[in-house]
Every structure is written in structure tokens, then in C-alpha cells.
Amino acid sequence: MEIRKKVQAGTLQSSDLMVFVEPAETLSIEIESTVKKQFEHLIHARIEVVLERLQVTRGHIRLSDRGALDYAIEARVEAALRRAALEG
Amino acid sequence: MSALQLRRTLLYVPGNMPSMLQNIPIFQSDGVIIDLEDAVPLSEKDAGRILVRRFLDAYAQRNKEILIRINPLDSKWGIEDLRAVLPALPDGIRLPKADTPEIVERLDTLLTEFEEELGIEIGRFKILPSIESAAGVINSIKIARCSQRVFALAFGAEDYTASLEIERTKTGEELFHARTRVIWAARAAGIQAIDSIFADVGDMEGLRRETELIKRLGFTGKSLVNPRQIEVVHEVFAPKREEIDYALQVVEAIQKARAMGTGVISLGGKMVDAPVVKRALRVLKTARAHHLIDMDIDDEVIYGQE
Numbered sequence: 563m564e565i566r567k568k569v570q571a572g573t574l575q576s577s578d579l580m581v582f583v584e585p586a587e588t589l590s591i592e593i594e595s596t597v598k599k600q601f602e603h604l605i606h607a608r609i610e611v612v613l614e615r616l617q618v619t620r621g622h623i624r625l626s627d628r629g630a631l632d633y634a635i636e637a638r639v640e641a642a643l644r645r646a647a648l649e650g
Numbered sequence: 651m652s653a654l655q656l657r658r659t660l661l662y663v664p665g666n667m668p669s670m671l672q673n674i675p676i677f678q679s680d681g682v683i684i685d686l687e688d689a690v691p692l693s694e695k696d697a698g699r700i701l702v703r704r705f706l707d708a709y710a711q712r713n714k715e716i717l718i719r720i721n722p723l724d725s726k727w728g729i730e731d732l733r734a735v736l737p738a739l740p741d742g743i744r745l746p747k748a749d750t751p752e753i754v755e756r757l758d759t760l761l762t763e764f765e766e767e768l769g770i771e772i773g774r775f776k777i778l779p780s781i782e783s784a785a786g787v788i789n790s791i792k793i794a795r796c797s798q799r800v801f802a803l804a805f806g807a808e809d810y811t812a813s814l815e816i817e818r819t820k821t822g823e824e825l826f827h828a829r830t831r832v833i834w835a836a837r838a839a840g841i842q843a844i845d846s847i848f849a850d851v852g853d854m855e856g857l858r859r860e861t862e863l864i865k866r867l868g869f870t871g872k873s874l875v876n877p878r879q880i881e882v883v884h885e886v887f888a889p890k891r892e893e894i895d896y897a898l899q900v901v902e903a904i905q906k907a908r909a910m911g912t913g914v915i916s917l918g919g920k921m922v923d924a925p926v927v928k929r930a931l932r933v934l935k936t937a938r939a940h941h942l943i944d945m946d947i948d949d950e951v952i953y954g955q956e
Contacts, residue, residue: 632706632708634672634701637705
């Protein structure tokens with residue numbers, strides 16, 4: 563799956579997160595979270611799972627976390643990537 | 651005995667809110683209706699269904715009935731909703747705008763196709779049609795019987811009053827005929843009837859009054875908009891101690907009558923015969939489902955053996 567355009571997904575509610583995705587030549591991941599110190603590696607791992615499932619190999623992914631659980635992180639990243647891959 | 655599945659409370663949970671979704675395991679309602687329709691804005695339909703799918707995948711230890719309210723089948727989201735959530739195996743689909751049996755039959759066919767694709771038992775996914783327009787009320791008798799998957803009819807008073815261009819009141823006179831018809835349709839088909847939501851979350855007395863009314867009319871449960879409403883509805887639906895005691899006396903009396911070779915007997919000056927026993931058994935089955943009594947209840951008690 564190709565990131566064709568700049569999009570976002572998610573909300574600012576607690577237990578949710580916002581994901582911002584834009585096209586780039588290489589893959590980069592940026593994480594903002596109140597629990598970054600303890601959980602950054604886990605959040606990173608969740609993002610990797612989705613990137614692999616959807617076969618995304620490049621693009622810039624920024625995530626602003628509001629204390630989301632794993633399933634919500636996966637869902638919002640997936641929603642953002644699917645939106646970014648749409649034509650038009 | 652045929653076990654009674656309690657559906658006193660079906661709580662709506664917005665499909666695009668993680669903070670509500672992840673509380674589903676701890677809500678005390680008999681079931682939840684995860685909403686992809688009105689609770690999800692048009693711009694978030696895609697994200698909502700992905701969130702629900704991932705939540706259900708993660709919610710492995712299911713402890714209540716899970717229904718999904720999809721978007722109407724004639725909208726551009728309905729079928730995509732099914733495609734996204736069915737692999738996560740919800741128990742059933744609440745179908746909005748179920749105005750005709752043909753619409754419900756269409757969903758039945760789609761569910762069969764998905765079941766074949768997923769390699770699961772045909773008929774696993776159930777259907778709860780929403781009767782929420784004048785046409786739906788008129789067609790409810792056919793809708794209740796149009797598919798083996800239909801386990802109850804749900805009345806939607808908000809959309810129904812909108813379709814009639816009238817106000818919904820707290821006393822509900824305007825709903826009386828429609829509610830009664832939905833109950834007749836459901837009961838004649840041998841399925842349950844679920845009443846509409848009560849929107850004023852602050853008015854617990856109003857909720858109690860409405861629940862008492864709809865229980866008397868014959869509804870077996872109610873859709874809810876807030877977890878705070880669960881307790882009141884459960885209280886109203888729980889059989890009272892006196893009702894259980896009386897039902898036990900009725901069963902004892904009819905057994906005594908049979909031993910004497912008759913099908914009718916007097917209990918405390920009132921006649922007890924088959925319909926009275928039938929109601930008593932209903933009370934006992936409900937009490938059993940509430941874990942208020944622990945006994946085997948046999949329908950044979952009503953008419954005795956041949």
C-alpha cells in the first residue's frame with residue numbers, strides 16, 4: 563500500500579489518538595505521548611504490525627497518543643494508512 | 651425446559667469512541683449495540699468500522715451479547731460495515747430502517763454469503779430489525795416471521811415519531827398503538843420485543859415509569875443510551891418476591907389438582923387453570939434467569955401428561 567497524500571485519523575478524546583501520515587521517500591515514525599518514556603517501544607511495535615500487514619514501506623507517520631490501548635492504536639494507524647492510499 | 655435469554659437491557663455504545671468501547675466488558679447490561687450509524691459522523695464511517703473490528707478482535711472473553719448497528723443497507727456504508735465487522739464474530743446485526751420484510755431478507759442473504767465465506771455455521775449471525783417508521787409498524791407482522799435469524803423486534807420511537815412528524819412525549823400516548831402492534835407481531839412469531847431508548851439520562855423516575863409501562867404492555871427489554879440507566883431497568887424487570895412465591899404456590903396447586911384428576915383448582919379464592927399456570931411458569935423462568943431461584947421448570951406442568 564502506497565501513501566499518496568497527507569491525511570489524518572483519530573480524535574483528541576482520552577483513550578484515543580491522532581495519526582498524521584504523509585508521503586516521504588523513506589519510512590519514519592514520530593511518537594508523542596504522555597506515557598512516552600514507559601511505552602514508546604510498545605507503541606512503535608504496534609505501528610510496525612500495521613505497516614507490515616498493509617505492506618507500507620515508506621512515508622512519515624506521526625502519532626499523538628492520549629492513552630490509547632493497543633487495539634485503538636492499530637485501528638487508527640490502519641484508518642490513516644487506508645485514507646492515505648485512496649485516489650484523489 | 652426452554653432456557654430464557656434475558657435481553658432486558660441493550661446498551662448503545664458509539665462505534666468511534668475507544669473510551670466507551672473498551673468499557674463494554676464491565677457494563678452490566680445484558681447486551682450492547684455498537685453503533686456505526688447515528689453515533690458515527692459521515693466523515694468517520696471508515697475509521698469507526700476499523701476501530702470496532704480491532705476492538706472485537708481484542709475482546710476475546712465475551713461476557714455479553716454483542717450486536718452491531720450497521721448503516722442502512724440502502725446507504726453506501728451498510729455493506730462495507732458488514733464486511734469489516736463480521737470476521738470479528740459479533741452475535742448479530744441491528745438493522746436500521748427495517749421497513750419491509752424484503753429489506754430483512756436481503757440482510758439474511760448477505761449474512762449467509764459472509765458465513766459461507768468465513769466458513770462458519772449458516773444462521774450464526776442473528777438479526778434485530780429496527781421498527782422505526784409507520785411502514786415498519788404496519789409490516790412488523792411479516793418482518794417478525796421473515797427470517798430464522800430474527801430473534802426480536804426493536805421499536806425505535808425517535809425515528810418513528812419523526813416519520814409521523816409528531817413529538818415524542820414522556821407519557822407516550824402517541825406510541826401506544828405502534829408499541830402494541832410491535833409486541834403482537836413479535837409474540838405471535840414467538841420472539842422477543844425490545845422497546846425504544848429513553849433519551850433523558852437525567853430523569854431516572856421518568857425512565858422507571860416508562861419501563862414499568864412497556865413491561866406491562868409486553869416488551870421483554872429496552873434499548874439504552876447510557877450505562878446509568880441499566881440498574882433501573884433491571885430492577886423493573888426483576889420478578890418481585892411476592893410474584894415468585896405466588897407462582898410457586900400456583901404450580902403446587904395445579905399439581906395437587908392433577909393428582910385429584912382435575913385441571914382447575916382454587917387458590918386463595920381465585921381460579922387456577924392452564925393460562926394462570928403458564929404465567930406462573932413465565933415468572934419462574936424469569937426468576938431463574940435472574941438467579942433468584944434454582945429449580946428445573948418443566949412446561950409439562952401447564953397441561954400435565956397425556
